[in-house]
Amino acid sequence: MIIKQYFNSYDGKQYSSELDFVYCPKCSTRLVKKEIDGSSRSYCSACHYVQYINPLPGVAVLIEKGGKVLIGRRSQNSFESDKWCLPCGYVEHHENYLNAAHREVFEETGLEIEITSLVNVSSNQLNPNLHTIVAVLTAEVIKGTPKPGDDLVELYWLSHSDPFPDMAFEGDEFTIGKYFEDKLVRIPVDPRFKIVNQL
Ligand SMILES: [Zn+2]
Structure with a gap:
């Protein structure tokens, strides 16, 4: 069979900003953007929570x-x-x-x-x-x-x-x-x- 394991309806490069949390889900502090593990991620400066956006x-x-x-x-x-x-x-x-x-x-x-x-x-x-x-x-x-x-x-x-x-x-x-x-x-x-x- 011809393998096809990737299906996309857009370029797949950037997720929607709608997915970003505004407040920390753990301690409710307002999150900031920080460069972590090679990407800009929402980060809580109070409890160090990092929001990873995963499939x-x-x-x-x-x-x-x-x-x-x-x-x-x-x-x-x-x-x-x-x-x-x-x-x-x-x-x-x-x-x-x-x-x-x-x-x-x-x-x-x-x-x-x-x-x-x-x-x-x-x-x-x-x-x-x-x-x-x-x-x-x-x-x-x-x-x-x-x-x-x-x-x-x-x-x-x-x-x-x-x-x-x-x-x-x-x-x-x-x-x-x-x-x-x-x-x-x-x-x-x-x-x-x-x-x-x-x-
Ligand atoms: Zn927090």
């Missing part, structure tokens, strides 16, 4: 069944509302990315899954406010009937012959396209987290 870690899951892929339409109040995507979401601090995949799939589709492989990790510079790094997994359904929930309002099993609907993320369209061409490279995942019973 957000996420997961996306390609659930396959009989050659079809489960996609969902995004709710009105979500980013890229009304567009379609793979079940996806952010990794919480207390979980690993495989457990995050089980949780997000269950929240958004009601399905319990077996994770079958890791097929990509991508940087997605979506806009100057939002940069995600997403582990893309494949999975099969082990229990449940698809029912949209959380950020998704409609689910659809997309087949090779369907035209693509308006997709929210270029990376999802890339992954699904490679799946239909049978060109995904599948890396095994840690068997301890392929199936979880405690969702």
Whole structure:
């Protein structure tokens, strides 16, 4: 497969100043800009807190069944509302990315899954406010009937012959396209987290 692990909708060089804190989240002192580790960062002169602006870690899951892929339409109040995507979401601090995949799939589709492989990790510079790094997994359904929930309002099993609907993320369209061409490279995942019973 031709590897594509970087998707961008802007030059990716400068994040939005909207992300900068004005006051220290720890002690409420007004922050100042200071050169730290090669970049100008918001810094608290009272408690020495430094605000590092980092990408957000996420997961996306390609659930396959009989050659079809489960996609969902995004709710009105979500980013890229009304567009379609793979079940996806952010990794919480207390979980690993495989457990995050089980949780997000269950929240958004009601399905319990077996994770079958890791097929990509991508940087997605979506806009100057939002940069995600997403582990893309494949999975099969082990229990449940698809029912949209959380950020998704409609689910659809997309087949090779369907035209693509308006997709929210270029990376999802890339992954699904490679799946239909049978060109995904599948890396095994840690068997301890392929199936979880405690969702
Ligand atoms: Zn402080």
